[in-house]
Amino acid sequence: MDHSPRIRIALLGAGGFATDAHLPAIAHNQDTLQLVALYSRSLKSATSLLDAARRLPSLASSADSISLYSDDHPDPQSHSLDALLDRTDIDAVALCLPIPAQPAIIRRCLSANKHVLSEKPLAPSLAEARALVQEYERDHAPRGVHWLVAEQFPYAPAWEKARDLVRQGKLGTLVGFDARVFIQPTLKAGATNWRRVPDYQGGFLLDGGVHFFAALRHVLSGSVSPSTSSPTELTALSAHVTQLDRALPPADTLRCLVSTSDPALSGTLTLSFGTPPPSSAKVYTFTGTDGVLSVDLGAGPRTVLLTLVSRAPEAEPNGAPLPPRRVEIELPAQTAVEREFAAFAGVILEGARDSEGAAGSAARVRSGPRAAMRDLAAVEGALKSGEREGDKVGLRELVGDEWWEVK
Missing domain, CATH: 3.40.50.720 (NAD(P)-binding Rossmann-like Domain)
Structure with a gap:
């Protein structure tokens, strides 16, 4: 070439x-x-x-x-x-x-x-x-x-910042996470037959759901699992899956308990494309021993709001208790696709110089085929768990040991 x-x-x-x-x-x-x-x-x-x-x-x-x-x-x-x-x-x-x-x-x-x-x-x-x-x-x-x-979610400034805050220890040790995402698809997004009459598993849950598991995967990778001394991974989930909107078959809503490679860390994710208004929350909350971080995707039409509330500093002897420290960070919501195309170009140019290195490694971790398989496994695992009345489904077992490691 x-x-x-x-x-x-x-x-x-x-x-x-x-x-x-x-x-x-x-x-x-x-x-x-x-x-x-x-x-x-x-x-x-x-x-x-x-x-x-x-x-x-x-x-x-x-x-x-x-x-x-x-x-x-x-x-x-x-x-x-x-x-x-x-x-x-x-x-x-x-x-x-x-x-x-x-x-x-x-x-x-x-x-x-x-x-x-x-x-x-x-x-x-x-x-x-x-x-x-x-x-x-x-x-x-x-x-x-x-x-x-x-x-594109792992390339979005908000998710990258959230991962950095976790990696830098700004929350202390992570002890839990909760995500609630309610989206009512626009007529433009939902009117196409391949979405309203899907010939693939999960319908809109597969199409859009991989985004929200990718975001969780990316942020948690900033935390090191004590049991493996490696970045924390999503490992299993137990889910309830249902269809609320008749126009979005075969399912449009999942609620799941998510386990990770850190035995002390688990959380929940609720994702619905079928819950009617006024439910419109799109918020992830990460809880640590020293602080709580929220990522609000619905704060504005073109921005994402991160709010970090940290443990209150020690008060002086005989002094009044000090309030927790609160920091708000507003980041653009519309640049992630531009950044993923830039990363794609960077990988190709790096390879053309016969020096596969940092750009290729970072891009594969964010959105290489094996990383993308993990997001697909999370949705497919939720659907399988829902079919089995909430039985726990291991994601590594779904993907297969040979294909689990991202490289």
Whole structure:
């Protein structure tokens, strides 16, 4: 694969998230990414995506050189997906496709020697994910082909800050965590048939749920488990799963008790896409021996609010008790996708210099295929536990010992 000063990337998929998130993220990273092609199943939607690119200042001047590919193109021989993947001047692809369609397309892209950034989850089920990861690690990674999963939560400033506060000991020793997330999907987000009539497990719980387990995974990794002397991991859960909204089959709500690799640390997570208003909390709370940290995702339309309440300092002898210390940190909520695309570019450029190092390692821990399998395992484990009336399900057993370690 030859290389130009920038990574030449194609965007596959033209739905709402491709338009609203992937396209602006590529535009934001114009110093490292050059958009050269767009693909969609229909030429109409590919053309609409190109029109959206023309409206972005950093892409407008080069929009005329962006090639369109589709399944119904009038010239299918030279404008099919295969034709796109045959191009030697395309280095990488970003996939923003429906969940069931992704594994087959990921395989085609990897086999075509393209670096891949694929949307979460990496597959509809763990069985498909394991087969895909095995194939990637056996056949493609040794050739220097990189694959990351577009799970943006570990790249979000708020979750990164929360992890740092835990890692720095600002909460003391973690003793518990609780998360309550109630989301009513917008008409735009929920109207598509592949979400309202899903042909994959869990429906919206799989589609959106991996985000919220990824956030928990990332923050807890800042704490060292005394029993393993390693970053704390989610290890098992016991869940109740139900459907509250008839339009979101087969389930839209889960409530679970989450165990970790630290025997003294556990917590709860409630996630619902079906609970009606006014329930709208989107708050994680991490409790430690020296403080409590809350991460409020619903504090504002474009910001996330972190609040750290620390143990009160010792009062002077015969002095009045001092109040706990309270610090509020407001961080942007809209930059995570831009940051994950920047990380993807960084991994490719690092590999091109024959020096796989910090960028690749950090990205794999955040959103490599094995890390993404853990998030998928958490949702699949919750669904299995729900089917078994709350029986505890071990996540490592679901993923398999061979595939558990993130590397």
